[in-house]
Structures are given as structure tokens and as C-alpha cells.
Amino acid sequence: MRSPVRRSTRRGVTGAGLAALLLAGGAVGCSKTAADRSPDMAPAAAVAAAAKKTQDITSLRYRMAGEMPGEGTVEAEAAMTTEPQAMSMKMTSSTSGGTVQLRLVGKALYLNGGPGTAKELGGKSWVKLDMSALGGAGADLTANAMGAAEADKNPAAETAFLTGAKDVKKVGTETVDGVRTTHYAGKVTLADVRAAAKSEGKATAEQRERSVGQYEKMGVDAITMDMWVDGDHRAKRFRMRGEGDKGPLDLTVTFLGLNRPVTVTAPPAKDTTDLAELMKSAQG
Template sequence: MRSTFVRGGAALGAAALALTAFTACGDDEGNGKAGGRKGGDAAQPVDVTPAAAVRKATEKAEEFTSLEYRMAGEVPGEGVMEGTGAISMEPPAMQMTMTVDGATPDESGEMEIRLVDDAMYMNLGEEAAAQMGGKTWLKIAMSDAEGGEGGNPLLEMKQADDNPAEEAQMMNAADDLKKVGEEEIEGVETTRYTGTVTLDDLRAELTGLDAKAKKNRQEKIDEMAEQGVDEFTMDMWIDGEDHTKQFRMQAETKEGPLDTTMTFLSYNEPVTVKAPPASETTDMNGMMQDMEGAEGGA
């Protein structure tokens, strides 16, 4: 069952990436589809500098409520992933289906995760059901996740709305931003921009941030430094309404290459996430107590 939890943590990490890039996709009029101009219209006015275009996109979404996205890429230590998901910011809820192609069969497979009502539900599949009384879903309540050592993907997912623009905003630190050209993404005309960001670039911006943003940025710097990342490349595809249609991040880590792409399919559309039927769900806390009891009896 360990490999299943590993895949679940990776899937939540991918969802967190979607959240951090979220602010770049908002619609200040509350419209639903992440669209843009189609056909031959220019995606961005010709007099907009790359820095101004990226900054405007990262500041666009103060009124977002939800996001539907597709994710694909390679995550160090986990393997090649692809999946789809939907996230609601208020109330917090998330549903994601992720396929992982890991280094071994045990580390590969499909994972579905739901976050709703202060709990995370993981569909562990038929193989794990044999260890859970025939039930395929595992419930981890928020209260059970608190107080543990190290990073907890459930808590990270719950707290991601503290600064959902963090990853996308980091692109503003690049001093080599440039326009790549016009590209069509999901039938939408966009302009692609790219830039390289170093950890020193991010540190140089710390003094201009408020206390909360500074804390979040420092934590991100420390996390990336621990992963052996010194610099990373970001690409942003911006449509004709200054909304991010796609976002890519690439870096070299101690465990190998990181290369993830988020494509935004819609935003500010209703997202409904339901908890799995209780008859198909095992509670994590109860399962651990049963295991401890069995060990004590032995």
C-alpha cells in the first residue's frame, strides 16, 4: 500500500502546482471559460513588453472561484504523470484523477483523490481493498493529518489558498523574459513568454514583500534549494484577455528533471465534489487503531 500513498502524494503535489499558478488564470468579470481570441486576431498588443504581459497575467485573478485543468509531465522520484482535475477555492474542494508511470509496476497505476468536507479521500483500487475489508476508498480527516512531522500533502492542499499565485508570480523575478511567439492552445490563440529564474533572483525580491508573502517565498526557496534546484525555466501562454492558458515549469533536481505543464480548461465554473459512499470507505484513523490493537495483542 506504500506505493499507493506515494502516488497520492505526487498527485496532490500536482494539484498544488495548479493552485499556485491559479491566479494567472482569473477573469475579473467572473466569466466561466478560459478562452481568448480565436482565429487570426493577435493574442497580445504588439507594444506590450514581455515583463508587462506576464505581470498583468499574474495579477489578473483576484475574483477567481474555481479551476479545471489538465496536467502532464515528469516529477523527480515519481515518474511520468498525466491527469485532470477541478478545484474550488471557496468552499475548498478538489477532485483529481492521475495516471503515474513509475520506475516499477508497484509505483505505477491510476489514482483518484477527492478533497471535500475537511477530509481527503484516496481511491486505492481493488488490490488495496483486500487489506481494507473490501473497501476501495481511504478517508484521511484533516484532524488526523495535523501535528505530524514533515510535509503533509493534505495540509499543503488545504493551505494552498494562502498564496495561490506563488509559482506564477515567481516568473516576474526573471530578468530575461522574452516573447517566443504566437501559439494555439486548445483552439485559443495565445502568446508564449519564457524566462529563467534563479534562487538568487527570488532572494533579491524578499525585501519588497509583505510579511506573509515573504514567509511563503522563503519557504519555497528553501524547498527548492533542498531539492538541489539553483535555477528553473518558466513558460507562460497568455490569451488575448490577459489570462494564462498554459503554464510550464522545468528544472534539474538532485533526483532528476522536473518538467510539468498545466493547461487551464475553464475557471469560475461550479465545481461539485462528493465524498465516496460510506459503504466503500475506510477511515484512516480507525484502520491505524485496528493495526495497533492487532500488534498489541500479538
């Protein structure tokens, strides 16, 4: 007989695993002078400039909405910082049936699956996984199931995917959340993304490789991508479409803030159950 704790954790984990594909490298505003210059750039050059800008990101806020293979429709808002490493996300999806919260603080991952989880954990709302204490293939699988791989990456890598496309074109100019942008589009394979990453520095290439891996797990090998770039040559929004093993991918990410203060704190200890201790107890 499967324990109610396992059922509850898995239900919350499904939503967290969605977390993040996440995605990003945004910006929020630009001067009129800069906006007037951006449309004059060649499409490939404009996309490359936006990708390069992602390398100076230390924190960002964003929202995403759309559909993911095997997970249904998704809506989320998130904030993250690279120094210190931290991330916070709230997400709803058609498969989770409610709101799932995810926090990453250093190497500790926290998951809140909602009232159902709290009820089955003796009133505690959060499950904690200490990734620094993991060991063995089984522990790695547990971490990935809880969304550790997604939470641990910087989503800025996705905006650089379009640099690998050979058919980048300018679609037109559009206003996104009050910001004037230039819309670019193209189609890229994951092999193209890897090839383009070879010309980047080691850290950037490794980061992009982690992002590519997430799409490979979904069975997506080619992506039609749209990107909206503001007058400061930063991505304001991007959309990815493709076909995965378990259904379509159609995800749009809009950036709400860049390099602004982001604070993420661990949930109170009295509200948290340590997954390692929970597993030991179950084995006992």
C-alpha cells in the same frame, strides 16, 4: 512483518504525493480585440498582468503532464475550488503503476489507490485522513505523505513565478487548444520568487511560499519557465523545467476552465476507511 494495508496505502500515497505540485491560474478564451492587444505589451508587463489575474480565481480545471524528480512520468486532470475548499484529481504515473484518485473536501483528504487498495481494505476503495484532527509531528508527516500539503494549496501561485525572472522575453505567438496566445520565457531561482513575492499582499505571499516549498523538497533551486498568455492577459499554459535531487523536472500545465462551477463530494462512507481508526487498530 509489514502489513498489506501499509504497503497498499503507501503505493497509493506515492501517486497522490505527486498530485499536485499542482499548479495553475488559467483561462479559456478571449475576444479577437483583446488578442490583438496582448502581443503589444512588454514581456515583463504581460507576465505581471497574468500573475495579477490569478488573484481573482475561485475555481479552475486543468491537466498536467511531464516528469517529476523521483516520480517518473505523470499525467493528470484536476478541478478545484477555493470557496468552499475542495479539490479532485485523477493521476497516472510510471511509479504508481495505475490510476490514483485524490479528493480534498474541507479538511478531509481522501485517497483511492485502485483495486489493490480495495482488496486489502476489505472492499473499501478510499482512505480518509481528517487533517483538522491531526496533532504532533508524526501526524503531520502522515498528512504530508498522503499529499495533504499539495492538495491544500492553490496552484495559481506557480504562474506568478515568472514575475521574479530578470530575463523575461517574448518567444512568439502560438495557438493552445484553439486559443491564440503569446509565448513568454525566462529563468528564475526560488530566491527570485521569494523576493518578488514580498511586494504582494500577505495572503498571496504566503500562498507562493507554500508553492516554493514544494520545489525545495524536490531539490529544485532554479526553474526555466515558459508561459502562454491569452488576449485577456490570463495564463493558458505554463511549462517548468529544472533539475532536482532525484532527477529532472519537466512539467506542463494547461488550463481548461476558470471560475466555472466545480463540485467535489466526499466518497460514500461505506466505501471509506478512516486512517486514524486504521492506525489505532494497528497499534492495538
